[in-house]
Amino acid sequence: MKKIVALFLSLALLLGMTSAFADDLKIGTYDLANAGDIELGFGWWGNQVRDAATADALNYLTENYPNITFNTNAQNWSNYWALMLTAAADNSLPDLMQQDYAYIEQWAAADDLLDLTPYVESGALDLSGLSQNIIDTGKVGDKLVAVCAGVNAPALLYNKTLTDELGIEVPVNLTWAKFEEITKQIMAAKDGGYRVIYGQGNSENYPTYYARGLGKTALFEAEGTTLTAEEAAGYYKLMLDGVAEGWMFNTDEIANVNVDDIAQSPMVFGATPDVRTWCSIAFSNQIAAFNAAAQADGIELGICSWPSDDPVASNYMKPGQFFSVTTDSKNPDAAVAVLNYLINDPQANILLKAERGVPANSSVAAEIAEEVNKIDPTYGVAVDYLAIVEDNSSPIFAPLPSYVGEVNADVLKRLSDEALLKNPAYTAEELGADFVESTNDIASNY
Amino acid sequence: MSNRSLERRESGFTRWFHKESTAGLIFSLPFIIGFLMFLLIPMALSLYYSFCKYDIQSPPTWIGLDNYIKIFTKDKTFSKALGVTVYFALIGTPLKVIFALIVALILNHETRAVGFYRATYYLPSIIGGSVAVAILWRRMFESNGTINAILSTIFPGMTGFNWFGEGPAIWVLIILTVWQFGSSMLIFLSSLKQIPMELYEAASIDGANGIKRFFHVTLPLLTPTIFFNLVQQTINSFLAFTQSKLITNGGPRDSTLFYTVYQYNKAFPALGKSQMGYASALAWIMLVIVSLVTFLLFKSRSKWVYDA
């Protein structure tokens, strides 16, 4: 009898040990091993580097859970959204999809993203390692529809080699006045070259930062913009003055360079000083790509906040991207388990090379630092910068209302083109009034 | 005797089968089936969408003519894009066809190297609208690029010229499309080969020299092909997409915004809800415009095309 009990106990111990081994991966409470053969669809945007990194992380999961395989669909940014919209049209979205702060409101409203709240409550999705602020960024209304895949913050990346050479010190919280001063200093020393590009294109990032500098949390609310015509005029005045005084690129000059491609961005590439800039308005998760291009150019990079009258009010931490589970998923439990793995598992995040940004789970972020720094030395820089931003920023604005897309395309782009003209046809007051009126008009139709 | 028995045995079906009208239908069957199966329904759907508000993520809602009204009364970008596209078509098409004709005539000449030459003149067409070409073109036309480097040796004022500024930018795209004249050239080459030698010989005998032979034999016989290429390239110009999207993305200030790019941006915006209904309306308007232009071209055909 004793022998049988002993045998039984040792068997139990053995079983306990083996299941502990299989529990190595942080997949949450769902019994993934016994979920049967599942193929999960996973879509994201990115390039070959991200593709390889994600493949490694997913393959590692499959090694430990052979019944789980993946059908991945990676595209570049613009193809991605076209593809996802089409898949949404006919309810064939992949189980997991990468999401972006500017899009989640729209996608949640269309009921394409699964509410993860029940999974958090049941423990299947463990978000204890994330700060509440970060978790809340994935909420639209009461629903938690997305989990942060990498923390991010606005970052002005600048040519440190150049500023060191000229003995210029760039403060980490950069005011607009200082920004202008430094630019003019550099221009004076460099034959009028190495200027800045600011406010171009259709991005709401610039005016949002500006609005926050005035004390508002967001630029866009449900009913329209938070700016008055006067305040908006102040924004456009920055650009009109900048171009008039010659320290900002005008519309034609911007067309001549390639701002959209990091490797060809004027901070790191350009044959003559007149097509170069001394800094780039970017985000902290682009450090690695910019650094690679900078090294090719032989320059070292520095990092600080975007320029603003009140940098601490303007600056914010935001998810670089999210992961969401879609409502079209036929295996949401398995998808959530994989999500848990991607967020919380240290090995996964090492394999992911943190190239989507610093992991949202702060203990994981710290744990992987040593390994990732070996592959990507800018990881430490990003982590440090984010630590500074955390103390020098204000809460982020709510997820963008869905009318913002139309505002970007039809209003912001048009007005920024006008504001950056060499020979502007409109005054700051006219542009400011136009912005407020057009934005509120569009908002009223949604 | 055997003929008569054959005739008697010939069935009604066989007679019907061999009628010209039947044969015509049977030969056309692939297209008829194809059109019904693969084009009609999507086209009908697309027309339906043009009368709807449709953001793809939720089902379409009928709004009647609202899209069309907005396009014609309130949409400034519509007229801008249309203007840019017409300009592009009006200039790019003739240039392309003329170059294609000239080069085809030059290469219609049997030397050993001519095959190699034909390949090099055709090669640009093969590369199509790819990412590589976009990178290429930007690098070549930037203010410090190769084009300016070469041009400034002849015109010193061209140093640092900004090809991507608001005025010149469209020419970057026009040059790109003209550079890819190879496909039209190929069609001309094949047509040139179809002209019977006897005609040239007859003209020679009648005392015509090279130039006279060209204008009295070659050119008239080429007019159907010129017409074909003209129609084809005109339609292509109106529907051009990739160059504008990848190289200049419509800028600066929409000066290179092709109509189809504007349409695509409405259907698949960089951010925000899709305006698929609006985009569909834009598409149908373009279809009407292109049909009109093609119709006018066809109407003009009898005036200058010589049908043998």
Add this chain to the structure above:
Amino acid sequence: MKTERKPWKEVLYHILVAAGALIMVYPLLWMVFSSFKPVDTILPTAKQLIPTEWTLRNYIQGWKGFMGYTFGTFFLNSFFISLTSTFGTLLSSSLVAYALQRLQFKGKKILFGLVLSTMMLPAQILMIPQFMWYRHLNWVGTYFPMILPYFFAIQGFFVYLIMNFIDGIPKDLDEAAKIDGCSYYVTFFRIILPLIVPALVTSAIFSFIWRWDDYLSALLYVNRASMRPISLALQLFNDPSSGSDIGSTLAMSTLSIVPATVLFLIFQKSLVEGIASTGIKG
């Protein structure tokens, strides 16, 4: 033309044509040479055509492909799609072209109008409705939408092109065949088809290249990395938010134009070898 040319004229001809060819092909040469440069130097040394430092890194890195599938897979996929759809296009378009050019039947004018109209449809707008329809047929995730429709002459361009060629064949041949007792079907296969070989070759080359370069259909209908064609794979090297690999792009783009170039080189002679002085009597 059998006129003799003076040797200096010949030399001048070659110089001018060769110079023109060089200008035409310079951008492509740039692409090919740049693909052998170290990736960091490609843009800074853009004006320098020949690399000072040669490397195969771009080819090796680019070839690795995505999600475990190399460009070898993508090449095979592209070949399969392009060859089959081209075959279908040639077959169906020549049939329809014959009908529209040579036969009289009711509704011919309307049909011709419809054929032409297919040339004017922008792909980007039909994208969504076509996607819905193909989804209805359960064709999403397969190659069917990218191949099958081409067996039904849906690209009016080729029908029109072949029509144009058939137009150049004297009607006397058709008449002679008819008198000899040939049916329209026999006339097509025995008489017309052999005479439109240049048009078929031209169409084959165009069709192959168009199918090879088409990425929009692949974007929608191919949802497995293993089935991706090159046209779609090439796009993934460049993403504005995460940086682009220009070296791999240029390297794989260079490889991508090789098949079409080879095809052209092989067939270009038969292309222009028309019916220059054969078979046309009277």
